[in-house]
Amino acid sequence: MSFLPHFSHLYIEEEAWRHQMTDSVTERFPRAQKVSIQNYKEIFNRPRQRWDHQRESLKLILAVRNDAFLYPGSSFVPNFAHERFYYTTPILNCLYACEYCYLQGMFPSPNLVVFVNSEDFIAAAHQEFISGPAYLCISYDTDLLALEELFGYCKPWIEFAAKNPHVTVELRTKSANFRAISHIPPLPNFILAWTLSPTEVISQFEHRTPSLEARCRSIREAQELGWSVRLCFDPLLLVPDWRSSYSDMLRTVAALVDLSALCDISVGIFRINGTYLRNMQEKNPSSSLLAHRYTVENGGASYSLAERQELQSFFIEHLRRYVSEDKICPVPWQ
């Protein structure tokens, strides 16, 4: 006997029943068990949940967010020279199960919480950014593009970007699902940021994600339609034979993607909040990636200085063979 399929159960906040997105999701999963809840936290924040059990059969929690629509950006992520840097979390958690992902350290459960009042998030952004330029990441604690066919969250944010040209919106993804938004006209201030990794890293650590080639095909399609595309080689990992893995990946990417048309390329070494790393090690003691002896400094964990320097200089040196220096944005590790 095996696990139930993902989204076999929909836990629905009483307040969420009134929203149109709830209707469309329940129609999409007609056979799912629907369980009424009062607040998403009573199921998402239960103590002693087992990440390894729950990830085998993810549940969907439909909720309404009443505050905290925008957060200031973390010091662990690049702000691309924008002083006002924010992110928003319309969905908590991700379909993908990357072993290095900080979500495992941050959240008590891998179940997806979807806030069905997307209009309130957009309204809050309108209000906040009325005063001037800003940079907004909409897909940090999830992968919105991978989920677009279910929740349609990308489209209203693209419309928001169209009405607010002074706000740069970044949609970060590992998905190959560009076709879900390919019918929408591109915007210069809406950046599709694809995270790419070597095939060996994808197969070993980025569970359930599309292949490198599939991601590259999606990127190419977006480029051909005129979208602004960023590549994120982040996190770089010290896997066995990492030199050949990363140089092979760059060869593949250069063959499939128009590197000259990119807005920029972000390069970051694996780094994570030290507390999150401890939580992740506790949840997944069999992970060779998490068992590495990381250096912890000022609350952040990463490879040792020597390892970081070696990995980063090797990668950037190889990247320079394909793109000009000014396109490369190394991300400081802290």
Added chain:
Amino acid sequence: MTTKDGFGSPKEARQKPPSCCESGGWVCLTFPSPTTTPFAQESSFSTNHATIVHMRPTLVMTALTSEALPLVERWGLKPVRNEPLLERFQTYGDDHRYVAISGIGKLKSATATAALTTALAGQYLPFLVNLGIAGAPATHGAQGELFIVNKVRDVATNTRFYPDILVRHSIRESAVDTYDHAVSTPPSQNVLVDMEGAGFMQAATSLTAPSSTLVIKVVSDTCTGERITPSSASALIAAHIESIDKTINAWQDALKPPAALDTDEAALIEQLIASARLSQSQRTEAVRSLISFKMRGGVISRVVLPLLARDGSSKHARQKLFEELITYTHETGPL
């Protein structure tokens, strides 16, 4: 809802063996010592070695003897005795499966669940099941219908519990409302009605993971004050015993802990723990460090074998050995 008076109380039932008892008399079973292994908690750590890792036991809680007997018989369990903490509850078991009778009501269910869970905890807390009869309005469930419960509500406090439903099954699901008293008027909502579910979940989820709990109910009445006899309660459960057995086994199999060490590695570590006379916390740290060391590509025998050859006769020597083990496994090992 079922009025459960008139059932054989656990105390009465303890006076004589159940008919299913093969020996026809009381048999003493050995319980695992409480909390004697490294991780008496919900942990992902596991090895294959019997002494480092006890197989996670299953504990099925029922309110009544009549609810327990069909499963006791199905599994061929024998009454368990000579365990002071468990003497208060009528418990049947073999080496890894236990069925216990708490008595009626959520407080009794919570007390028994907490006590027995603690008593049975080895490296892993038991997989906890609540099995019993429940009432249902006629619009919701027919007498004899089997349900898996996905939401338990304590009606008195409006506290809600959600057992994780992760494993494929073909049983209808429902919420259950737990009352402090027998219910003789059908609830307006489509829910089951019982007197133990919330107590069981309160205790279970304060100790173990929501994915390690399972609540199974069979509809006994339509909440209109019918009287259910012990034999009819047994018959209702017995009619579904194959399905109940299959479901419990499927849950247990699907959620078993992953093995991080092979048998030889676990045996070596066990030898080291014994020879160095490691304390409980030292055991935990040693096993954790060695698994992490292995995941980084380290070879466990290369660390443990030299330490086993060392003199561990004095407390000081044993402490030094432990410290060296931790230092080595933290600082050494290939990428």
